[in-house]
Amino acid sequence: MERITLNYTYMSDVISDEAFMQIQPEVEQALRATLEKTGAGRDFLGWVSLPHEIPEALLQDIQQTADALRAKSDVIISIGIGGSYLGARAVIEAVQGPLAPYHEATQVLYAGHNISSWYMQDLLTFLEKKDFSLIVISKSGTTTEPALAFRILRDALEKCYGKEEAGKRIVAITDKAKGALKQLANDEGYKTFIIPDDVGGRFSVLTPVGLLPIACAGISIQEFIKGFRAMASALTAESSLKNNPALAYAAIRTLLYRQGKQIEILVNFEPALHYVSEWWKQLFGESEGKDGKALFPASVDFTTDLHSMGQLIQDGVRNLFETFIIVNKNRHTVTVPHDESNLDTLNYLEGKNLNEINFSAYQGTALAHKDGGAPSMTIELPELTPYYLGQLLYFFEIAVAVSGYLLKVNPFDQPGVEAYKKNMFALLGKPGVEQATHEIHTRLERIQPKHIVTLEK
Amino acid sequence: MERITLNYTYMSDVISDEAFMQIQPEVEQALRATLEKTGAGRDFLGWVSLPHEIPEALLQDIQQTADALRAKSDVIISIGIGGSYLGARAVIEAVQGPLAPYHEATQVLYAGHNISSWYMQDLLTFLEKKDFSLIVISKSGTTTEPALAFRILRDALEKCYGKEEAGKRIVAITDKAKGALKQLANDEGYKTFIIPDDVGGRFSVLTPVGLLPIACAGISIQEFIKGFRAMASALTAESSLKNNPALAYAAIRTLLYRQGKQIEILVNFEPALHYVSEWWKQLFGESEGKDGKALFPASVDFTTDLHSMGQLIQDGVRNLFETFIIVNKNRHTVTVPHDESNLDTLNYLEGKNLNEINFSAYQGTALAHKDGGAPSMTIELPELTPYYLGQLLYFFEIAVAVSGYLLKVNPFDQPGVEAYKKNMFALLGKPGVEQATHEIHTRLERIQPKHIVTLEK
Numbered sequence: 001m002e003r004i005t006l007n008y009t010y011m012s013d014v015i016s017d018e019a020f021m022q023i024q025p026e027v028e029q030a031l032r033a034t035l036e037k038t039g040a041g042r043d044f045l046g047w048v049s050l051p052h053e054i055p056e057a058l059l060q061d062i063q064q065t066a067d068a069l070r071a072k073s074d075v076i077i078s079i080g081i082g083g084s085y086l087g088a089r090a091v092i093e094a095v096q097g098p099l100a101p102y103h104e105a106t107q108v109l110y111a112g113h114n115i116s117s118w119y120m121q122d123l124l125t126f127l128e129k130k131d132f133s134l135i136v137i138s139k140s141g142t143t144t145e146p147a148l149a150f151r152i153l154r155d156a157l158e159k160c161y162g163k164e165e166a167g168k169r170i171v172a173i174t175d176k177a178k179g180a181l182k183q184l185a186n187d188e189g190y191k192t193f194i195i196p197d198d199v200g201g202r203f204s205v206l207t208p209v210g211l212l213p214i215a216c217a218g219i220s221i222q223e224f225i226k227g228f229r230a231m232a233s234a235l236t237a238e239s240s241l242k243n244n245p246a247l248a249y250a251a252i253r254t255l256l257y258r259q260g261k262q263i264e265i266l267v268n269f270e271p272a273l274h275y276v277s278e279w280w281k282q283l284f285g286e287s288e289g290k291d292g293k294a295l296f297p298a299s300v301d302f303t304t305d306l307h308s309m310g311q312l313i314q315d316g317v318r319n320l321f322e323t324f325i326i327v328n329k330n331r332h333t334v335t336v337p338h339d340e341s342n343l344d345t346l347n348y349l350e351g352k353n354l355n356e357i358n359f360s361a362y363q364g365t366a367l368a369h370k371d372g373g374a375p376s377m378t379i380e381l382p383e384l385t386p387y388y389l390g391q392l393l394y395f396f397e398i399a400v401a402v403s404g405y406l407l408k409v410n411p412f413d414q415p416g417v418e419a420y421k422k423n424m425f426a427l428l429g430k431p432g433v434e435q436a437t438h439e440i441h442t443r444l445e446r447i448q449p450k451h452i453v454t455l456e457k
Numbered sequence: 458m459e460r461i462t463l464n465y466t467y468m469s470d471v472i473s474d475e476a477f478m479q480i481q482p483e484v485e486q487a488l489r490a491t492l493e494k495t496g497a498g499r500d501f502l503g504w505v506s507l508p509h510e511i512p513e514a515l516l517q518d519i520q521q522t523a524d525a526l527r528a529k530s531d532v533i534i535s536i537g538i539g540g541s542y543l544g545a546r547a548v549i550e551a552v553q554g555p556l557a558p559y560h561e562a563t564q565v566l567y568a569g570h571n572i573s574s575w576y577m578q579d580l581l582t583f584l585e586k587k588d589f590s591l592i593v594i595s596k597s598g599t600t601t602e603p604a605l606a607f608r609i610l611r612d613a614l615e616k617c618y619g620k621e622e623a624g625k626r627i628v629a630i631t632d633k634a635k636g637a638l639k640q641l642a643n644d645e646g647y648k649t650f651i652i653p654d655d656v657g658g659r660f661s662v663l664t665p666v667g668l669l670p671i672a673c674a675g676i677s678i679q680e681f682i683k684g685f686r687a688m689a690s691a692l693t694a695e696s697s698l699k700n701n702p703a704l705a706y707a708a709i710r711t712l713l714y715r716q717g718k719q720i721e722i723l724v725n726f727e728p729a730l731h732y733v734s735e736w737w738k739q740l741f742g743e744s745e746g747k748d749g750k751a752l753f754p755a756s757v758d759f760t761t762d763l764h765s766m767g768q769l770i771q772d773g774v775r776n777l778f779e780t781f782i783i784v785n786k787n788r789h790t791v792t793v794p795h796d797e798s799n800l801d802t803l804n805y806l807e808g809k810n811l812n813e814i815n816f817s818a819y820q821g822t823a824l825a826h827k828d829g830g831a832p833s834m835t836i837e838l839p840e841l842t843p844y845y846l847g848q849l850l851y852f853f854e855i856a857v858a859v860s861g862y863l864l865k866v867n868p869f870d871q872p873g874v875e876a877y878k879k880n881m882f883a884l885l886g887k888p889g890v891e892q893a894t895h896e897i898h899t900r901l902e903r904i905q906p907k908h909i910v911t912l913e914k
Contacts, residue, residue, distance in 0.1 A: 005911040005912075083764070085764075098576055102583045113760075117789040117791040117810060118727060118728075119554070125560065126560060141801055147801040148814070184801075187798070262720075263753055269571075270576075271576050278765070281765055282766070286769065289771075290772040293773060294774055296777065298755050307570075307739070308738055309738060310874050311871045313746070314746075314876050315748065317746075317749060330575065331578075336608065343638075344599055354572050354577060361881050363901075368879070415768075416768040416769075416772035422825070423824050424821035424822075428805070428817050431802075451468070452466070453465070453700065454462040455460045455462075455691045455702065
């Protein structure tokens with residue numbers, strides 16, 4: 001089996017060999033803190049050894065549960081937000097491709113990741129003519145978005161199938177002992193899976209949180225875990241930057257941040273990878289974006305976005321760098337047909353396949369951006385399969401832990417996520433926060449003058 | 458009819474009334490340069506007066522063409538990249554909503570916006586069982602991505618229907634006189650529409666480039682244009698920052714850039730707006746990202762991304778600000794049902810509709826981010842209809858012209874987009890660039906040492 005590699009040739013003029021060697025002890029220390037669980041957030045490092053510790057019986061239980069849901073559902077709705085949503089979606093879209101809605105017999109759709117009436121109404125209308133089931137993912141069962149969606153969709157499910165059959169079409173993934181969802185699952189006899197206490201949301205793709213929806217999409221979780229395992233064995237055993245691509249990636253982005261770069265852009269050339277970038281943005285943004293620090297994680301899909309963000313990356317403020325993800329072996333091959341008239345002048349590409357042309361676009365872009373002052377590195381992925389996706393996700397997990405420790409933050413908390421919720425609860429008049437409700441209304445009234453620009457009628 | 462407003466109350470501590478007044482003369486000058494066509498890129502200002510100048514006969518021709526394509530197609534593929542793609546997609550998704558593939562009888566799909574074999578193969582497979590037609594959008598007819606896609610899809614169309622009927626299922630939107638696509642359309646007798654010479658790609662949504670795909674999606678282009686017209690009349694007649702929200706928006710983002718902000722995040726709370734953000738990123742990124750300048754345009758969908766990028770926006774580097782787009786009147790209303798057990802503790806929201814809760818999420822977020830040092834302004838859109846989308850897109854077009862002139866760049870060129878293409882053509886061995894082909898291969902061989910990090914097997 002091949003493995004992921006990191007190519008940072010186009011960083012060589014900004015990352016000197018000396019700088020690379022100098023950061024080695026720091027990186028080693030960060031890796032040790034991760035593996036030995038001695039650093040900040042050490043209670044949430046369960047994901048490190050998860051690939052080797054998942055019981056085979058749990059995997060079989062997940063697979064059987066998924067098979068049973070698939071057998072009786074046209075649509076399986078996975079209800080969750082943030083880490084309870086992005087990992088599964090990243091893997092499912094990367095395996096099924098960007099046009100999955102047009103070819104998959106059993107659809108995995110998502111809910112509880114927004115508060116849009118429009119989205120929910122369209123979903124409810126669509127479900128009217130479908131057999132469907134629900135997966136609900138929430139440690140507490142009271143996170144607003146998924147709790148609202150679950151209440152609405154459970155109501156629709158029970159109206160459709162009656163309470164008893166509905167109960168067999170609901171799987172809850174939640175805390176092992178406490179919380180509203182655990183209680184409800186006990187009361188109603190729902191099938192449940194446990195979210196481990198020592199694995200945070202954004203690291204939870206290898207728990208039932210990610211594995212059940214992935215299995216429900218008909219994707220091999222056994223292959224996925226094998227990829228995780230291969231990477232876990234390799235990356236945790238190698239502390240030298242020169243032989244460990246995840247450490248090298250963490251080191252390079254840290255050195256660039258210390259040089260003053262502000263933005264990292266994750267780039268793909270396959271639309272199927274779009275949600276891997278979304279998952280990555282949470283992983284890095286939420287792990288590092290604290291204490292007034294961190295690179296801003298952005299993403300683009302090329303060549304699509306070469307015709308939107310390409311100009312700025314080539315010629316704008318030199319505060320950014322790129323990380324390309326390139327897939328070596330392609331799923332499909334479409335070749336350029338002959339055209340007698342050749343008015344489009346593309347006959348020189350006749351018989352070539354699009355993958356070769358796409359690869360030339362990547363090579364040409366990396367070189368052009370380097371020349372324009374936007375350095376890049378490239379993560380090479382052998383193939384877009386569950387196995388290699390497992391490798392890739394673990395690669396980024398180790399990288400973010402090390403990178404976060406190099407930044408001297410706790411990569412495993414997310415205190416800032418509470419701020420909007422507190423205000424929202426106060427505004428909604430949640431019982432128990434009456435004082436906050438009073439204060440926020442008073443504050444909103446007091447903010448004067450309002451600055452509103454309107455056109456005269 | 459109501460109109461878009463701009464609320465920058467949460468900027469009041471970073472944008473003083475004095476700074477706002479001081480920039481007024483500069484803004485006025487920029488607006489004048491735009492309207493009187495005296496600034497850089499003046500040959501590409503045709504979009505300014507377009508809303509009032511589109512002939513009614515052209516609109517009727519577009520509508521009839523769209524009706525004819527819809528009548529005989531399950532799927533209409535719009536082939537284009539960048540500005541030949543994003544405007545139409547932004548409007549179509551904003552009107553049809555995020556689950557359009559699941560409820561639209563006639564689907565508008567896209568091609569020619571990437572070079573992925575996988576995407577193309579899935580599309581070809583899907584089309585095997587469908588009646589379909591093609592819209593091909595390219596000024597020259599030789600832009601690599603759409604030219605490749607058109608060659609492949611035309612081949613499939615001709616194999617399916619024969620050359621004659623295929624010719625009736627193709628509409629070309631291209632140059633009025635010259636270029637490969639114009640020539641081919643003449644030779645084959647395709648229906649054609651013209652891309653005006655004085656309107657650049659990212660400003661072309663109100664030309665046939667945007668209007669035909671929008672009409673093919675069953676959306677009223679008459680309503681869309683009315684919105685454009687209302688905004689064009691209002692925004693071009695008002696040069697005071699205090700009464701012109703587009704000028705105020707341009708002024709505020711410029712003042713923040715001059716204060717050192719590096720990133721603007723466009724935020725929505727409706728998934729249907731996702732592609733409006735993508736369109737906006739091209740509009741601002743490509744217009745301003747040059748000469749080592751510009752804010753980096755990023756986007757998030759809330760509340761989804763409050764659980765991924767929320768932590769960083771709340772607590773990360775204070776180099777960013779947000780621009781919210783809020784929709785006042787919602788398409789649908791889904792209310793929170795009663796639950797006897799109330800284990801999720803949401804009964805206090807019973808009977809409330811999701812729109813109200815979503816609005817509280819917005820209010821709570823804006824306040825929390827302001828407190829965390831991420832200031833924001835809000836564009837209020839009365840409703841998500843074709844009419845108000847027309848208003849919104851023209852609002853941003855005027856804003857980017859003024860903002861670009863304030864930045865002292867030419868907002869209407871995109872020289873940097875050529876750099877990757879030149880390298881790509883050289884790598885692909887395009888006839889006529891043999892010297893460049895030789896040079897790039899020599900250069901790639903000479904880049905030593907390669908910096909590649911691989912795990913030992």
